[in-house]
Amino acid sequence: KQQLLEQCERRSSITSVNLASAVSHILAESISAPIDVPGFANSAMDGYALRLADLVENNQLKLIGYAFAGRPFNGQVETGECIRIMTGAALPKGCDCVIAQESTRAGGATQLHEMVEFLTIPERSQNIRPAGHDIRKDQPLFQAGRRLGAADIGLLSSLGIQQVATYKPINIAVFSTGDELQQPGATLNHGQIYDSNRSATIALLSDCGFIVRDLGNLPDDRTEIRKTLLDVSQEVDAIITSGGVSVGDADYLPELLQSIGALKLYKVAMRPGKPFAFGTINQCYFFGLPGNPVSSLATLLLLALPALRKIQGQSISEPNYFLATLQTQLQSRTKRLDFQRATLSTDKANHWQALPFANQLSGALSSMSLCNGFIVIDPDVNELAPGATVKAVLFDELIRG
Template identity: 50%
Template sequence: MLQSDPCSTPDLIPFEQALALLLSSATRELNVVSVPLWQALARVTSLAYRSPVDVPNFDNSAMDGFALHVDDIATITPAKSFELIGRSMAGKPFNGQCKQGQCVRIMTGAVIPDECNAVVMQEKATTKSPYELGTQISFDINEVTAGQNIRPKGNDIRQGELLFEAGHRLKSADLGLLASLGLHEIKVFAPLKIAVFSSGDELVLPGTPLTEGKIYDSNRITTIALLSELGFEVIDLGILPDDPDVIAKALQAASLKADVIITSGGVSVGEADYLKETVERLGKLSLWKIAMKPGKPFAFGNIDNCYFLGLPGNPVSSMVTLMQLGLPFLRKLQGQTLSSPKTFSATLHQKIRKSPGRKDFQRAIIQLDNEGEWLAEPLVNQNSGVLSSMSRANGFILLPADSESMDKGAKVKVQLFSDLIDS
């Protein structure tokens, strides 16, 4: 048996307990705003939406062809010849009468003429184009049924049908759906304002020359990109030096204009890690040091009415804690109805090493094999400073705190990055 995780100590807060505390703390007054559809992507609905109309709002053709009445198939001459009397085009319906022995040329999406109850596809016509009015149209068919190739009124959505509950985060397809109902504006919760900065004398902006001992600030870029993708309003505060007075002034100022402050670095136990003690001095620290790997030095608290999320400085730890702890908290604070991220079982493609003590989120490539079974291949380097592992992987292998190393072929629980972000 392996020894316990050397970084696991009795004062660590279990991951599940930390997440529960975060979610129970996620309360604020939600303001409602009206925005045009094209500005509503990733916003959260403030009320339930029902369809004001049927979609489609008229019977229409599912394909290009000829509209007719099915009873005519049995009564017309054996050659099944129909006189072409008009055209029904998308946006330009046929308004005449279609009598026995007659048909109407019709295009996909066009209104079905009142007397017609079926559409014969164009490919079944033995008469070739051009289809001039008065032409006798013959078909190579044995049977036509009522409703054939017709999309009936309300086939997609019925008037009054529930589309979205309050608390739904809008995706691009949702906006298209709302547009199809004639809506051009929608009521959503005002976006959460999140101030983001990195901390550390070693950090420099991408695009500037690196001097000895310096590294590029990647955590802030990653954090801002993910938050922006999810519809939050981000306030970029740049990089703060390892100076307690500068940090205190920046935190105090940010707390007056943001709902949440997110930092990376400065929350561990190093001599230059000032963020934790500064938050404790200005406000309250409710969480620090979580029994998770990577991500142990995660911190949570508040400065007056502004929440504080302190992400670890190591790039992977920063991303993992933001995805696993930060996003559920922020979504609830934004008014979104939470759903548990999808997890499923996969087979280990190779052995993984783990010591008991902390819940482990190992980066992995998760994919289907040729038999349709899920495989999980953990990346070789699970170091929390290897940011490339988050780019190369597409999911996590979830290992409980009390679990140990597992051999190739073992079943494990996995979670895709895309499911975490889209939940």
Template identity: 40%
Template structure:
């Protein structure tokens, strides 16, 4: 049974495409001190305001020479040059270096124009002011050239790039005290259900703890977003309507879990139809078929399923990439790798299946993977034990031991 045979279910790729087409960046540019900009998306290209390095400098502690002065030097015929000065980082040598002379030079120090190569200090013998060389360096040896890394005006980082811990020192090396970034996305999170209780409260018969809100907020906290926690909303049409309206006023994105199925007490779909619009409700993915996407008055709405694993999978695979566009980030495709499956995996064609799995490398260096066991959408321990999704294609059936499958290792949001 293929997708066309699965009535009313939209493939995940089509859903992602539709969501990306339906949203645009809603976050305005702001200027932030460089030290506070980690995790933000750049609001414009960053162009280098200077050459890096800004001058020719030594890559080693050693001796600055004119290569031609050492022509013919070897262990049998050592040559000596007279030491006439020194160049330190921040204290350049100011004099001339004539034929037959050299200078002491340290790492990062300015290379005087009158020398062209640096010989490492370990490769010379010093005798008072005479420096003895036993080999000829290559022209330009151990010299960092001006603009070797970055040229004045060169694009260093592009608009939409997420600033990482690797980028901050790069921008600091350019002397940038602040950067233009998009403000943080505001995300309202709420859970729906009479059966839900906050952690720490006593459970009565038929009640469960609200784990979804914790998993959603935990994952979102790894993003650069401002989280507004609206707590648990009872299965009451009026209360749900009031909560969604308040969330819409305060946030760019509203995320709910539960209440998007077809039960008699699932009011979110009904309320959303009144105060907003619904993009779609049923997707050809497992777990997570009852996923809602739409818009309220001024915010984008994601309705996640109530089952814990389904909520996490749809948040990670569908909501997060769409929120990245809303926040101005440049979308990067998820890393997927081929691996050998070491266990039998049961699957029916018709939906893309995200199985919780564990990938390792065997003794032969082969990437292998196995599921965590039970794949029920309420078995959240399987998420905790896993380190990747085994992504089984929509049309695929059972996977036999030894077959090749695609895996998607968890990124920093899930680790």
């Protein structure tokens, strides 16, 4: 993975995007807060705003006005006076605390000039949210390279920010190869299967905010694949294929890549996903995923997706791997780093448990759908007993990046 990332550079240009359309975009510039949030001291609850010193002398104060969120009391509160205040309303001048209406006799007064009897004496600044209690002006918020989520959009909106500088989503072309592949909905002849790899790849890339161009399924024809690669490499930032990268008679993508571009990485010491290929055609990056469905998704999640994020301009961080307790016996005799699909869950003590999927064959796509993560087995481990500690990672962690 590290070798792959070292050979990838950002290709995305910078554009200004309306905040409402910026979710899943990658920030091109760091952002600091232009204002305090909130910009004024306000009440944390419905009640009465007053001067603490007044209650020390008298437990009854005269109601002289009201303060609502967006409609503040604009006068000055003098000795012996209080203001009926609502949650989020600006604190009136002269007041230094808020008492909840439940702490008044009979729920307090509501009519002007009535007397409000208070049952408790608060502390100074009680129930007051000071200006900037959430965000301070000039506080650093987001670094360039951050992928904006829904909460980020809300936070930036609270700062009055309308436009953000982001990297344009990169364009990725996707196609699968194989004479045996048919589109879902078509009638299958003997020896044919439905194309699942392309659908899964496009769905994942779209979910991650990339612009995806679906080129369909290409037959195992060297001339047609060569022409497609050369033509499309002039139009997109990256090409992702599935199939054609192993050692079968019809698997000539690595050889083809060498003849029209540069094959920079081929075959990785992992299971599933050994026949993974990476290179360039013109200025376009090429990722050749294996044809087996599990191998295709695994290499997309573990290898291609981090590289694509770097090309997009996103900051790359290591996924959150954690330790889990194995619930059943496990075998691994691949002599490669083994990513076995498993159901990862926590017990009553909040300790992670790992239950490997029964079918670990690279064609068992159900293991990627019915499980929620990988457990990672080192190459020198042949067998593990129930209760052993294993390294694990959730699929969602890999997808979120």
